[in-house]
Amino acid sequence: MAAVEMTDRQKYDLKRKLEELRLCKGRHTELISLYVPPTKQIFEVSNYLKSEFSQSQNIKSKTTRKNVTSAIESILNRLKQFKQPPANGVVFFVGHKSIGADQTDMVAFVIEPPMPITTFLYRCDSEFYLEPIEAIMTEKEIYGLMLLDRRECTIGMLRGNRIELLKYMTSQVPGKHGKGGQSQRRFERATEIAAHEWFVKIGERASDIFIAEKNMKGILVGGSGPTKQYFVNEAYLHYELQKKIVDVFDTGYTDEYGLRELVATAAEKMADLKIAKEKMVMKRFLKEVMKSEGSLAIYGEKQVRKALDMGVVDTLLLSEGLRIYRVKLKCPHCGYQQEMNLDETKMQGFVPPVCSSCNSSEKMIIEEKLDLVDELSDKVETKGGSIHLVSRESDEGESLYSAFGGIAGILRYSLDI
Numbered sequence: 001m002a003a004v005e006m007t008d009r010q011k012y013d014l015k016r017k018l019e020e021l022r023l024c025k026g027r028h029t030e031l032i033s034l035y036v037p038p039t040k041q042i043f044e045v046s047n048y049l050k051s052e053f054s055q056s057q058n059i060k061s062k063t064t065r066k067n068v069t070s071a072i073e074s075i076l077n078r079l080k081q082f083k084q085p086p087a088n089g090v091v092f093f094v095g096h097k098s099i100g101a102d103q104t105d106m107v108a109f110v111i112e113p114p115m116p117i118t119t120f121l122y123r124c125d126s127e128f129y130l131e132p133i134e135a136i137m138t139e140k141e142i143y144g145l146m147l148l149d150r151r152e153c154t155i156g157m158l159r160g161n162r163i164e165l166l167k168y169m170t171s172q173v174p175g176k177h178g179k180g181g182q183s184q185r186r187f188e189r190a191t192e193i194a195a196h197e198w199f200v201k202i203g204e205r206a207s208d209i210f211i212a213e214k215n216m217k218g219i220l221v222g223g224s225g226p227t228k229q230y231f232v233n234e235a236y237l238h239y240e241l242q243k244k245i246v247d248v249f250d251t252g253y254t255d256e257y258g259l260r261e262l263v264a265t266a267a268e269k270m271a272d273l274k275i276a277k278e279k280m281v282m283k284r285f286l287k288e289v290m291k292s293e294g295s296l297a298i299y300g301e302k303q304v305r306k307a308l309d310m311g312v313v314d315t316l317l318l319s320e321g322l323r324i325y326r327v328k329l330k331c332p333h334c335g336y337q338q339e340m341n342l343d344e345t346k347m348q349g350f351v352p353p354v355c356s357s358c359n360s361s362e363k364m365i366i367e368e369k370l371d372l373v374d375e376l377s378d379k380v381e382t383k384g385g386s387i388h389l390v391s392r393e394s395d396e397g398e399s400l401y402s403a404f405g406g407i408a409g410i411l412r413y414s415l416d417i
């Protein structure tokens, strides 16, 4: 059982799937959610479903009965593809969603989550039961934070972009300099003992706090003097946690304010912090925007599409806040093709127009429906560029969404587009 590292795109795609599922409503209790943990045997799950199948024969309404039994059958069929559950288990969402006017449409999602499912769960309701998988998805990147010197120690946690203060302690360690004279050596010895006891104490407190946080990715240690390095070198933290120390950072403060300073300092050095990645790439882009000559920045869908087609995009920046579908239409009569963007509300109940190329009165056919983020990401990836999905959680991310329409890029070289 292990956490699977998902790429930003996989996370985005899963988040969008969950949004889609949340909108599904059954006309009756006929939407099935099934959570299978990795420890469950497939045959046990099948047996469970078979018994649900026979019980559902008692459902009075004929349509509901038909919808429930066909959903169960569909899951049973899909289960046959598994010899055993995947590493983190598997979740099924199957049923007939209402599409208005007494009409229903079959939906079937099979999701392998990024973190293990812990409980077996079957539910048949008028909506899908999404809480357990949503809880998994909202797991943020978690880092332990520790600031220390010989006088103070602050312990905190970084969850996504949020910083929590968990413990603040002060020591009784005397200053380094005594009165001199004969007692000087004894004084120094007493000071070193007091310092050692202080490190043991804060090491234990920090270890208790950090060990309880199972999904912590690493620990950042900060402080103003050489003490923090000594603390790390002498391994005052639990041995399992010693391995998680990412690095030691210089900060001016060792109190609550220092936590923010520590995260900001670490973010500059750690490319794998999502918040850091977002901020860095957006700063790079905004710097280009400011240039009056030779700017590499492009923004707006039209300009970005053109640059993508030319294969000159080095880095594509897309806001996770975009909720747009790219729909590809084709005329069944003359084969004329057309692409258009539709937002979520327009997508619901969308009826394709007639062909503008020939005089056929037949409506065009939806050949493909893609999330705009996926469509543009595929384009840049085939041309060897990189893609950054930017949340709206930081100021820079919000400006990508509101000031640049959520679509921007940095070119390989400067050219007029």
Ligand code: ZN
Binding pocket: 331, 332, 333, 334, 335, 336, 355, 356, 357, 358, 359, 360
């Ligand atoms: Zn046509």
